[in-house]
Amino acid sequence: MPETAMDSVARATPPRVARRIRGLSDRMIAWIFVAPTIFLLLAINIFPLIWTIRLSFTNFRANRPNAETAWVGLRNYERILSDPDIWQTMQATAHFLFWTLFFQVLIGFALAWLINAKFRGSNFWTTIIVLPMMLSPAVVGNFWTFLYQPQIGLFNYVVAFFSGADPTGFTMIGEVALAPWAIVIVDTWMWTPFVMLICLAGLRSIPESIYEAAECDRASKWRQFWTITVPMVLPFLMLAVLFRGIENFKMFDLVVQLTGGGPGSTTELTSINLKREAFEKWRTGYASAYAVILFVTVFGLASIYVKALNKVKER
Structure with missing residues (x-):
């Protein structure tokens, strides 16, 4: 019977890594695959929002990045x-x-x-x-x-x-x-x-x-x-x-x-x-x-x- 791609991957996986993977639940494996995407979305959406909120309390000007930025509150x-x-x-x-x-x-x-x-x-x-x-x-x-x-x-x-x-x-x-x-x-x-x-x-x-x-x-x-x-x-x-x-x-x-x-x-x-x-x-x-x-x-x-x-x- 010819060897499938999954058999080749399983045979190439080191024994220690294979034991760790077998010890993980399906939910944990799903989170491992989804986590990079979630992290990327948080970095793209959440960080700019927090940075915008911070800048809203200052007199910062983008065309003067080296000028002193003052905190102006509300x-x-x-x-x-x-x-x-x-x-x-x-x-x-x-x-x-x-x-x-x-x-x-x-x-x-x-x-x-x-x-x-x-x-x-x-x-x-x-x-x-x-x-x-x-x-x-x-x-x-x-x-x-x-x-x-x-x-x-x-x-x-x-x-x-x-x-x-x-x-x-x-x-x-x-x-x-x-x-x-x-x-x-x-x-x-x-x-x-x-x-x-x-x-x-x-x-x-x-x-x-x-x-x-x-x-x-x-x-x-x-x-x-x-x-x-x-x-x-x-x-x-x-x-x-x-x-x-x-x-x-x-x-x-x-x-x-x-x-x-x-x-x-x-x-x-x-x-x-x-x-x-x-x-x-x-x-x-x-x-x-x-x-x-x-x-x-x-x-x-x-x-x-x-x-x-x-x-x-x-x-």
Whole structure:
């Protein structure tokens, strides 16, 4: 009988090492394999967080590494929480989060409902709908920037038609009032397919027997939708909102590609403001305190949301 690879390894293992391995439990062997990965994750995630918290109590500047660093206590946090520009940025971020999540959930669920009907060519249209999600944010930003140009921008002509403005001198991302909505449209176009796929998974996880039982009880389609479909898809919807909410709170590249972070403060989200404080003004200690506040905010809201999600799943 030919010698297998395991037989070769066992024969090449020194007797002392082989006795030690045989004396280990399966759980201990699993921890030996998993421990390097856990250590690497802790080094990548935990150490930078602790270092950021430490820097948030100082006036450290990254462009002056040899300068004396002074301990300022809670001064950075007080300045951030009392700055009206920071609160305006928070308001712009909340506006962006609410409307992107609203449209993505609404349109994504509607598309999932249509695709789930399994009409002729549904697989083809699913592939077409999912395409924007596969593109790079830089490519999407450049593509939509051309669409928003005054000469060739299709959306500018549509908005100008309804508003009565001159389309040749009108640009959507150049108007202060419309610039946030331009970003909402692009993000919705790009990430609605993600919500659609999660909703589609939820719809197809519902057993057909439940609908058959409801039809035997003479429940209307509308009642089936509200008493069966919505409650059973709700955990999937909430999961999609959680993923997209965390990602949109960190939105940076798409906004910069479209507007450069302007005009004014209408499209200056917290991530862009944080980048400006850290890498343009080089107030590293101040930016670290800003990052800690954002982390605590996202972590706290996500924890509350996950508890609500677990309660929905238990029903």
